[in-house]
Amino acid sequence: MAIADFLLRPIGIIRSSLTDRHAAPKQGHEGAPDAWVEIDPQYAGGLLGLEEGAEVILITWLHESDREVLRVRPRRDPNRAITGVFNTRSPDRPNPLGLHRVTIREINGSQLKVGPLEAIDGTPVVDIKRVLTNCHDS
Numbered sequence: 001m002a003i004a005d006f007l008l009r010p011i012g013i014i015r016s017s018l019t020d021r022h023a024a025p026k027q028g029h030e031g032a033p034d035a036w037v038e039i040d041p042q043y044a045g046g047l048l049g050l051e052e053g054a055e056v057i058l059i060t061w062l063h064e065s066d067r068e069v070l071r072v073r074p075r076r077d078p079n080r081a082i083t084g085v086f087n088t089r090s091p092d093r094p095n096p097l098g099l100h101r102v103t104i105r106e107i108n109g110s111q112l113k114v115g116p117l118e119a120i121d122g123t124p125v126v127d128i129k130r131v132l133t134n135c136h137d138s
Helices: 041-047
Strands: 012-015 035-039 055-061 097-108 111-115 124-130
Touching: 035 041, 035 124
Parallel strands: none
Antiparallel strands: 012 035, 012 124, 035 111, 055 097, 055 124, 097 111
């Protein structure tokens, strides 16, 4: 099976007080702060309809990840059995996409304040998807 490579273009970047990947919470609900998402002006039109209080999924590129890792101990816990990365939320994986369910706290032009967000400062954002509340949402 031949699979072609493809290109992801960042649409924005995370601006956060978190700067050390290993010191950051593993999940947003584990004490992560709010952060700003700066959207590139060419993609700002895609924010139309988003509002404060809305829940969205940020899809990020975990740029400090090790793309060669296939097996890990979940949460780096030596008491846990080694398992495949596809069975975990580990940032170390062949395609280090991060999924972050956050709430929009504030909108300022092409910037979104969201939270809680465990992604570190400088993390590229590759997409934003609204959380669906029922099957009739688009």
